[in-house]
Amino acid sequence: MKYIVGIDLGTTNSALAYIASLVDDGAEKPLLAEVMPVPQVVAAGSVLDRSTLPSFMYLAAEGELPAGALDLPWAEGRDFAVGAGARDRGAEVPLRLVSSAKSWLGHGAVDRRSPLLPFQAPPEVSKVSPITASIRYLEHLRDAWATAHPDAPLAEQQVFLTVPASFDAVARDLTVEAARAAGLGDLTLLEEPQAAFYAWLERQGDSWRKTLKPDDQVLVADVGGGTTDFSLIEVKDVEGNLTLERVAVGDHILLGGDNMDLALAHLASQKLAADGKKLDAGQARSLLLAVRNAKEKLLGDATVESQPIVLLGRGSKMIGNKITTTLEREEIQRVLVEGFFPATTLDAPVVQARRTGFMELGLPFANDTAITRHLAAFLRKHSKNGRLPTHLLFNGGVFNSPVLRSRLVEVMSGFGATPTVLEDADPDLAVARGAAYFGASKGGKGIRIRGGVARSYYVGIETAMPAVPGMRPPIRALCVVPFGMEEGTSLGVPSGELGLVVGEPVTFRFLSSTARKDDRPGVMLDEYTWPEDLVETAPLELTLAPEGVEPGTLVPVRLEVKVTEIGTVEVWCARTDGPGRWRLELNLREAEAA
Amino acid sequence: MRILLAFRVFFAVLFGWPMPDEILLLAPGGSGSPDSNTDKLREVREALAQPPKPEPATAPVPVRKVMPTLDLEPPPPPPKAVVDHEKHDEAAAVRVLGVLQAEGRLLDFLSEDIEGYSDADIGAAARDVHKGLKRALADHFPVVPLRSEAEDASMTVPEGFDPQQIRLVGNVIGKPPFSGKLKHKGWKVTAVRLPRPPNGAAAMVVTPAEVEL
Numbered sequence: 001m002k003y004i005v006g007i008d009l010g011t012t013n014s015a016l017a018y019i020a021s022l023v024d025d026g027a028e029k030p031l032l033a034e035v036m037p038v039p040q041v042v043a044a045g046s047v048l049d050r051s052t053l054p055s056f057m058y059l060a061a062e063g064e065l066p067a068g069a070l071d072l073p074w075a076e077g078r079d080f081a082v083g084a085g086a087r088d089r090g091a092e093v094p095l096r097l098v099s100s101a102k103s104w105l106g107h108g109a110v111d112r113r114s115p116l117l118p119f120q121a122p123p124e125v126s127k128v129s130p131i132t133a134s135i136r137y138l139e140h141l142r143d144a145w146a147t148a149h150p151d152a153p154l155a156e157q158q159v160f161l162t163v164p165a166s167f168d169a170v171a172r173d174l175t176v177e178a179a180r181a182a183g184l185g186d187l188t189l190l191e192e193p194q195a196a197f198y199a200w201l202e203r204q205g206d207s208w209r210k211t212l213k214p215d216d217q218v219l220v221a222d223v224g225g226g227t228t229d230f231s232l233i234e235v236k237d238v239e240g241n242l243t244l245e246r247v248a249v250g251d252h253i254l255l256g257g258d259n260m261d262l263a264l265a266h267l268a269s270q271k272l273a274a275d276g277k278k279l280d281a282g283q284a285r286s287l288l289l290a291v292r293n294a295k296e297k298l299l300g301d302a303t304v305e306s307q308p309i310v311l312l313g314r315g316s317k318m319i320g321n322k323i324t325t326t327l328e329r330e331e332i333q334r335v336l337v338e339g340f341f342p343a344t345t346l347d348a349p350v351v352q353a354r355r356t357g358f359m360e361l362g363l364p365f366a367n368d369t370a371i372t373r374h375l376a377a378f379l380r381k382h383s384k385n386g387r388l389p390t391h392l393l394f395n396g397g398v399f400n401s402p403v404l405r406s407r408l409v410e411v412m413s414g415f416g417a418t419p420t421v422l423e424d425a426d427p428d429l430a431v432a433r434g435a436a437y438f439g440a441s442k443g444g445k446g447i448r449i450r451g452g453v454a455r456s457y458y459v460g461i462e463t464a465m466p467a468v469p470g471m472r473p474p475i476r477a478l479c480v481v482p483f484g485m486e487e488g489t490s491l492g493v494p495s496g497e498l499g500l501v502v503g504e505p506v507t508f509r510f511l512s513s514t515a516r517k518d519d520r521p522g523v524m525l526d527e528y529t530w531p532e533d534l535v536e537t538a539p540l541e542l543t544l545a546p547e548g549v550e551p552g553t554l555v556p557v558r559l560e561v562k563v564t565e566i567g568t569v570e571v572w573c574a575r576t577d578g579p580g581r582w583r584l585e586l587n588l589r590e591a592e593a594a
Numbered sequence: 595m596r597i598l599l600a601f602r603v604f605f606a607v608l609f610g611w612p613m614p615d616e617i618l619l620l621a622p623g624g625s626g627s628p629d630s631n632t633d634k635l636r637e638v639r640e641a642l643a644q645p646p647k648p649e650p651a652t653a654p655v656p657v658r659k660v661m662p663t664l665d666l667e668p669p670p671p672p673p674k675a676v677v678d679h680e681k682h683d684e685a686a687a688v689r690v691l692g693v694l695q696a697e698g699r700l701l702d703f704l705s706e707d708i709e710g711y712s713d714a715d716i717g718a719a720a721r722d723v724h725k726g727l728k729r730a731l732a733d734h735f736p737v738v739p740l741r742s743e744a745e746d747a748s749m750t751v752p753e754g755f756d757p758q759q760i761r762l763v764g765n766v767i768g769k770p771p772f773s774g775k776l777k778h779k780g781w782k783v784t785a786v787r788l789p790r791p792p793n794g795a796a797a798m799v800v801t802p803a804e805v806e807l
Contacts, residue, residue, distance in 0.1 A: 042733070043696060043789070044789075045695070045789035045790040046734075046787075046789040046790070047790075048733055048734075048787060068790060069790075073797060075640040195648065215626060281806060282806070289642065308721075310718045310719065310721065310722055312719060314703075314721055314804075315702075316702060316706060318699055318703060318706055318719060319703075319706055319708060319711055319715055319716060319719045320706065320711070322715070322718065322719055324718055379611060
């Protein structure tokens with residue numbers, strides 16, 4: 001039996017869904033993805049099935065836990081754990097917990113292959129790199145799969161792995177690197193909001209054609225535990241057929257449900273402090289869980305007015321030393337609804353924090369907690385001729401809450417939009433399910449969203465000019481990959497010949513933009529005309545060493561680019577005066593210095 | 595202390611231990627000392643000792659087993675069977691307690707003297723305990739009702755019924771088939787998923803001491 005597998009490698013939760021591959025006998029069969037239960041360590045010595053694998057890794061100290069406490073049916077003598085048990089144990093020992101590895105994978109200011117997680121852990125903790133952590137999560141899913149399907153190893157299945165739409169070429173390359181290291185063979189990347197949309201299509205069957213009309217625009221609003229992502233999908237009429245095209249993706253915003261929990265925990269501990277009650281470390285941890293539960297109740301049912309927060313005493317005086325307070329609807333309204341989803345206008349700017357002289361090298365968390373202002377900025381940037389989305393698809397755990405859903409619709413109507421909400425089923429599992437469904441549709445069994453690459457890419461070229469002391473020669477940006485370039489295509493970049501010196505390492509700056517959709521390959525942008533939305537990704541590096549050419553010789557080359565079927569971008573230098581073609585490799589170590 | 599009794603019964607059902615005698619005092623018509631119930635006690639003991647009948651037509655809910663589970667471990671060799679079986683049961687029971695403590699702080703709850711606390715205080719804590727124990731039950735010993743009929747529905751107890759699955763109360767006269775009303779649906783565990791057994795001496799440790807560094 002062959003399977004089509006969708007994997008959601010999430011920031012806080014990962015999941016795997018699959019569809020048995022169709023034997024093509026011509027019969028129409030319903031395509032329904034199943035979610036694989038993932039056995040995982042949930043507590044020391046306890047292995048249970050869960051529908052998702054929390055994307056956390058716990059690095060145990062030597063002798064800290066009884067022998068075999070972190071063992072799995074397929075692995076013995078483990079000194080680390082991933083999943084629910086890792087997350088929960090990590091709450092007790094934070095400096096040994098690796099979290100948000102995916103956000104680090106997409107973070108350009110650090111060397112993502114170097115062991116830097118848990119961030120700020122003391123030197124005696126043997127840290128792992130963001131890429132290693134990602135490998136561990138994927139390996140766990142691979143082995144769980146092998147236990148359930150011993151005759152069909154994951155390496156032999158078609159795997160569709162989702163990445164945030166905002167991941168640039170570097171983060172995508174690293175994701176592929178992790179997947180390869182985890183032994184996933186036949187691999188294709190897919191954008192998460194698209195996967196969520198596929199999950200909706202999966203449930204609609206053919207009736208989506210009745211719901212969506214040409215020129216409709218669907219906004220996919222994805223707010224998960226740690227990240228917020230927006231995408232726009234447009235319905236087009238191509239020669240009488242309805243087609244779907246992903247026309248815009250937003251930036252990766254590090255803001256999500258976890259921030260809401262922290263804000264509530266802060267409020268609750270202030271209330272407790274005002275009553276003269278002090279929390280110990282254990283109670284502070286329980287507080288986070290307690291406010292999360294209270295939040296879910298209050299945001300899930302608008303008729304609930306208040307929720308008790310009970311923190312049991314930690315020792316034997318569990319009742320005697322318990323601390324209680326309450327969370328009121330008014331507080332949830334003020335802190336969460338007004339704090340994260342405030343009413344705003346379409347022209348409201350995203351609030352930037354003041355820059356201090358020293359910036360910590362941690363994750364670039366969003367300064368403005370207002371998700372609605374981030375949305376306004378996204379729509380301003382991407383809506384053509386003031387057109388606003390006609391439909392809205394929710395994704396991510398935050399939108400389990402009907403209160404927040406209706407709030408977002410309300411705010412959008414303030415923008416002048418009246419989006420129809422597309423009914424989704426399970427915001428936590430939609431991405432994995434949709435990825436599997438996409439795989440099946442790629443095989444010709446369903447509808448496909450067109451999109452291509454979500455950014456345009458540029459290579460920085462140094463301009464020839466007389467050297468001026470103390471002044472760097474200006475750099476111009478040569479567009480090499482246009483927005484929307486389709487997977488599986490390549491092109492030669494029309495430009496003047498470039499000269500490369502043989503035998504010396506050459507470094508190119510590599511830039512990208514989610515906003516410049518009309519730049520064609522070969523277009524050159526002057527540095528001073530660079531708009532703010534041209535951002536630097538990791539530099540590209542190459543040491544040219546063709547045989548039979550003296551080192552130091554100048555060789556004429558031109559650039560060729562390729563968007564692979566997997567969904568990654570490759571930049572090549574091809575010699576124009578003879579045979580030879582070299583790939584420009586991403587240099588992540590340089591990125592650290594940049 | 596009915597709650598303690600309830601747990602003794604729970605373990606008795608789970609591991610096939612002898613039923614505590616006091617359970618009969620709670621049965622309808624069963625008041626007074628255990629002595630006045632010796633006949634009834636013997637009957638129940640005999641009933642419990644009977645070999646289980648094959649499962650009735652109500653098919654058990656299939657549950658995919660995750661290691662480690664009790665029934666996946668190899669049976670002990672015959673000569674030492676009695677001793678090993680007991681040790682095995684004891685260790686397993688301790689692990690059950692461990693799960694209930696870890697998830698719902700059951701031992702902390704039962705061990706605390708609640709005399710001086712208000713019902714509101716106890717209630718607030720009980721909510722947390724209830725939630726945790728419920729989760730522990732669902733994860734480690736998922737239970738389903740034994741009977742699917744509604745409570746108070748009329749039902750027929752057929753000839754040759756399994757006394758392990760149906761307990762008769764009230765006017766037990768004559769021979770089956772009986773007709774009566776379902777008063778309690780009964781419970782059965784669909785799977786037992788215990789944490790992996792610890793080594794040696796630690797077998798009696800329910801929950802480790804906690805030291806904050």
